[in-house]
Amino acid sequence: MAKRTFSKFRSRWWAFCKIERQLKAHLACNTQSLAADLQVDARTVRRYIEFMRDDLGAPIIFDRPSQSYKFSHTTWSMPNVHLSLEELQSLAVAVKSITPTVPAPFAQPLESLLAKLLDALPEDDQMEIRRAQKQIVFLPVPVSSKGSAWVGPLLEAIRGEWTVDMVYFALSRNQETQRRFDPYHLRYFMGTWYVVGYDHLTKHWPVLNLARIRKLTVTEDFYRVRSFDPDIFFKNSFGISVGGTPQKVSIKLTGWNAKTAGERIWPPGFTYKDVGPDEGILTGLIANPADLELWIASCQGDAEMIAEEKSTRRAGAQDG
Template sequence: MGKEYLRGWDIACPTLKKVQIYFMPTKPQLSRPPLERMLKIHAALRRGELINSSQLVAELEVTRKTIGRDIAFMRDRLDLPIEYDAKRAVYRYTHQVEAFPTVNVTEGELLALLVAQRALEQYRGTPFHRQLEIAFGKLSDGLRDRISFSPADEIRTVSFKNIGLGKTDLAIFNPLSAAVLHHNEVTFSYRKPGSSQATQRRVHPYHLAHRENLWYLVGFDVEREALRTFALPRILKVKATAEKFVRPPDFSPETFFANALGVLGGSGNHKIVIRFTAAAAERVREREWHESQEMRELRSGGLELTLRLGALEEAKQWILGWGAAAEVVGPASLRENMRKTVETLVERYTK
């Protein structure tokens, strides 16, 4: 795969493996794309038509050399049984071909792709959603004559639902994603949580990440001389400048978010210990909360969870969500913060 594909959308997305696809150049073309030409040639040959170069040149609006290269690729690289009949000056298939071999996946792999497509529905509206939707369509169409189940029926057995899914404004997302891809500095107004006033920012955009059901931009704030995380719903008036930047070679989103429970990391190194009641323990065991997590079973049937995080505030909010089923053992500063918060809640609910 060429470098232009490796430099694609710099976003946090899973990598699909074991799918063999013949990628065509992304440069603008005046003629039909090569894959489209070959599919048309395949369709004609599959119908049993005897076609010659003159017909293909007229129909596909390309030169004879281009037709020759396409047919050579289909015969030599895709192993399609194309034969040239010199007496009649026509091409034909020597035997029946069921499907154009652009993909090679099993039924299980196709079903996994379709499940992934269903999961993408919750991100509808972002630019890559439509591109992936088209790609999934091509994959399933390519296997239409080679599968023994109905993807449409199977996919109805799977659904996805996230609470609090963030809204995506394409007027914000599009220029930011382009700036990340092309390494252009951007300016925008940004409003911090709880603030009614927005401030102007100059940022080198490094990465777009979808975490905790919300899109975030990770970038270097030029005036503050530090890496910052910006929630897209709080970004206004994005403008890409002509100023280029070089992303540090040692930057990686995995490292940046390594000590964050969700989004907010930090420079600290906090060992957070939480005890869960027996009623909540099963739900805690069932999930992977963080790479650093350690679990210890308690005699009471409860569970002790240990996390190593860079900041405490995000952990505090998560622990509060468990209510009385969770108790902070340490650090002492977090336990004291939780105690004060509980006192405030008691006062609020006893008025």
């Protein structure tokens, strides 16, 4: 029998795997319960079951006494997803590139996953992938921030929609503060981890630096989920600072920064135009110029703000 390929079904693969797990766990599964669980209609569930049974060979039967689907035997498993050598090379390089910046809750499982995949390959393919890892190297920022130890607990809280209690050092006030906080989003920027969430006391959405968390406890209190979209929240941001009305800014670049401006990928909404030898203008919309000002300061005189309308910053947008 010819080997089947299932690439065109990958968008539904998670549903097939979920059905398999539930049937193997001997959970009561009927058309209605699966439709609710998978968030599809009953007709789609029947098509899934038919495909798994007829095309994947799943021994699914309908047990009339219990009015639910079951496996006639549990030795069957979903077919393996085929990964090409190029896909595995890309994964291997990606894992190596992000490992220096990824905290333990992610780095260790990623390395374990890659090791398992490589172990299943012929030795020649393993060597080729290892060579690719050495040929392409991504260097993280020279100096990174502390705080990655809090990524795991915060991720747990985000997934479970649990409120956290923390002691946080507010740099602007130079003191420790007690926070009751609903975390929604983790972000890694320029060597530092940040968390965005709802502060129960201020009723604002601060961006907190994980390196300034002194103590954190994940409570068993579910928080009321509020509307939050990180793409909207960080729109018109040059990095991590948010808040304020977007205003057009223009930055004059000279010297080395002008020479290399065409090689860079600027934030969305920013454009660069040469205006003379070793000179150009970078323009864009920015809501909170704090990160932009830091970047300009790091350019050692090769960048200068030449036009900036006043921006009204939202208090507490980035808290210390």
